[in-house]
Amino acid sequence: GQNIDQPTEMTATEGAIVQINCTYQTSGFNGLFWYQQHAGEAPTFLSYNVLDGLEEKGRFSSFLSRSKGYSYLLLKELQMKDSASYLCAVMDSNYQLIWGAGTKLIIKP
Amino acid sequence: GAVVSQHPSWVICKSGTSVKIECRSLDFQATTMFWYRQFPKQSLMLMATSNEGSKATYEQGVEKDKFLINHASLTLSTLTVTSAHPEDSSFYICSVRAGDTEAFFGQGTRLTVV
Numbered sequence: 188g189q190n191i192d193q194p195t196e197m198t199a200t201e202g203a204i205v206q207i208n209c210t211y212q213t214s215g216f217n218g219l220f221w222y223q224q225h226a227g228e229a230p231t232f233l234s235y236n237v238l239d240g241l242e243e244k245g246r247f248s249s250f251l252s253r254s255k256g257y258s259y260l261l262l263k264e265l266q267m268k269d270s271a272s273y274l275c276a277v278m279d280s281n282y283q284l285i286w287g288a289g290t291k292l293i294i295k296p
Numbered sequence: 297g298a299v300v301s302q303h304p305s306w307v308i309c310k311s312g313t314s315v316k317i318e319c320r321s322l323d324f325q326a327t328t329m330f331w332y333r334q335f336p337k338q339s340l341m342l343m344a345t346s347n348e349g350s351k352a353t354y355e356q357g358v359e360k361d362k363f364l365i366n367h368a369s370l371t372l373s374t375l376t377v378t379s380a381h382p383e384d385s386s387f388y389i390c391s392v393r394a395g396d397t398e399a400f401f402g403q404g405t406r407l408t409v410v
C-alpha cells in the first residue's frame with residue numbers, strides 16, 4: 188500500500204530552526220510537495236522536489252532523497268505566524284497526490 | 297498561479313437536506329478538478345476527480361449518488377451533498393492542478409449538518 192509518514196506534532200521556539208521529516212512508500216514517484224495549512228483554511232503550496240537535493244526558498248527549504256524515500260522541510264527564523272500544519276504529499280505514478288496526515292507545528296515565544 | 301474560488305466558505309444545514317458547493321477556477325481553464333474532504337486532525341482525503349464534460353471518477357468508498365459532482369464548464373465544478381447527515385460534517389476542499397507540479401486550492405467549505 189501507499190504510505191506517507193510524518194510526525195503528528197512538533198514544538199519550537201520563535202527565532203529558532205525546525206526540521207519536519209516525511210518518509211514515503213508509494214507506487215511510483217513524480218515529485219514531493221510540502222503545503223502549509225492554517226486551521227480552518229485550505230493548504231497553500233510551499234515547495235516541490237522531484238530531484239534529490241535541497242531546494243531553498245527564503246526561510247523555507249525542502250530536501251529530498253528518492254533512494255531513501257525521505258524528505259524534510261526546514262523552517263528558519265521561526266515566526267509566530269508559522270504556527271500551522273505542514274502537509275507532505277507525494278505524486279505517484281498515476282499523477283495522483285498521496286497525502287500525509289500533516290505535522291502540527293506549535294511556535295512558542 | 298491559478299486562482300480558485302470556492303463558495304460557500306461555511307454552511308449549516310439540517311439533516312436530510314442537500315447542500316451545493318461551487319468551485320471556480322478564475323484564471324485557468326481546468327479540465328480536471330479535485331474534491332477533497334478533511335476531518336479534524338486528519339489528512340486530505342480525495343473524494344473524486346471531476347472531469348469537464350464527462351462523469352466524475354470517485355474514489356473507493358465514496359458514494360457517487362450521495363456526492364453528486366457536475367463539471368459543466370472549464371471553470372466550474374460543483375459538489376452536491378445529498379440528504380446530508382451529521383457524519384457528513386467536514387471540511388470540503390476543491391483543487392485545480394496546473395501541469396504536474398502544483399495544486400491550487402479553493403478556500404474550503406466548512407459543512408456542519410445538524
